[in-house]
Amino acid sequence: xxxxxxxxxxxxxxxxxxxxxxxxxxxxxxxxxxxxxxxxxxxxxxxxxxxxxxxxxxxxxxxxxxxxxxxxxxxxxxxxxxxxxxxxxxxxxxxxxxxxxxxxxxxxxxxxxxxxxxxxxxxxxxxxxxxxxxxxxxxxxxxxxxxxxxxxxxxxxxxxxxxxxxxxxxxxxxxxxxxxxxxxxxxxx
Numbered sequence: 001x002x003x004x005x006x007x008x009x010x011x012x013x014x015x016x017x018x019x020x021x022x023x024x025x026x027x028x029x030x031x032x033x034x035x036x037x038x039x040x041x042x043x044x045x046x047x048x049x050x051x052x053x054x055x056x057x058x059x060x061x062x063x064x065x066x067x068x069x070x071x072x073x074x075x076x077x078x079x080x081x082x083x084x085x086x087x088x089x090x091x092x093x094x095x096x097x098x099x100x101x102x103x104x105x106x107x108x109x110x111x112x113x114x115x116x117x118x119x120x121x122x123x124x125x126x127x128x129x130x131x132x133x134x135x136x137x138x139x140x141x142x143x144x145x146x147x148x149x150x151x152x153x154x155x156x157x158x159x160x161x162x163x164x165x166x167x168x169x170x171x172x173x174x175x176x177x178x179x180x181x182x183x184x185x186x187x188x189x
Contacts (some may be wrong), residue, residue, distance in 0.1 A: 001188055005145055038080035038163045042187060045075040045109060045116055052088050065099045067092070069107045077116045080188045084118075085158040090153035091120035091180050098124035098178065115166065116177045123178035126172045135170050135180075157182055 015067045030036040053069040076169040077084075088107065099122045110117040127135070158168040161182035172178035 016066055036159050036163050038083055038160070040078045040164070042076050043079050043081050043084075045077055046072060046079065048077075048084060048088070048118075049107065049109065051085055052092065055085075055089065057090050063096070063099065063101045063103070065096050065102070066104045067107070068104060070109050072109050073117060074112070075109075075111060076187045077184050079184055080160075083160045083163075084184070087157040087182060088118060088120065090157055094153055094180075095120050095122035095124070095178070098122055100124060111186065112183070113144065114186055115183045117181055117183040119179055119181040121177060123177040126174045126176050126178050128172065128174045132172055135172075136168065154180065 048073065049069050053067070056067055060065065092105060092107065099105055103123050106119075106121045108119040108121070110119070136154045154168075154170070157180065161168045164184045166182060166184040168180065168182040170178065170180045
């Protein structure tokens with residue numbers, strides 16, 4: 001590969017990361033101001049899971065992390081599809097980051113009464129204490145040093161869920177991995 005092409009590809013990667021950071025800053029500012037908005041439509045949950053599988057299918061390198069994505073019968077949710085996909089992408093990215101080499105990231109879905117609950121779990125190091133208690137608080141993450149990432153991901157996940165009339169939770173134990181879930185109200189098929 002020519003040196004100029006490598007430089008241009010590096011610039012393009014940096015531009016994409018900067019664009020994602022600016023979008024996340026905007027979303028967090030909207031959440032903090034109470035102006036985070038969504039545009040819902042009736043969406044097939046299976047299509048959301050397929051999009052996650054397609055977008056993250058090649059996530060193995062460099063740690064060779066496996067991705068398992070659930071399948072379900074036809075189920076629908078009234079949601080802002082791009083925002084739900086962004087929330088799931090943030091969770092998958094976090095799970096990959098904290099997974100051990102050759103670990104597994106699982107994207108699941110459950111259908112408790114009247115809800116669709118998405119979950120992303122890993123078999124990484126897990127967390128406990130203050131870090132777990134403040135997992136969804138981007139201002140707590142911003143005060144930590146050193147830190148990895150911006151701390152916006154989980155705050156945005158919870159914000160997306162709450163904007164849809166749902167919620168989010170996290171379960172984790174040191175040495176036993178982490179599972180982050182968010183749920184949205186289901187709609188009739």
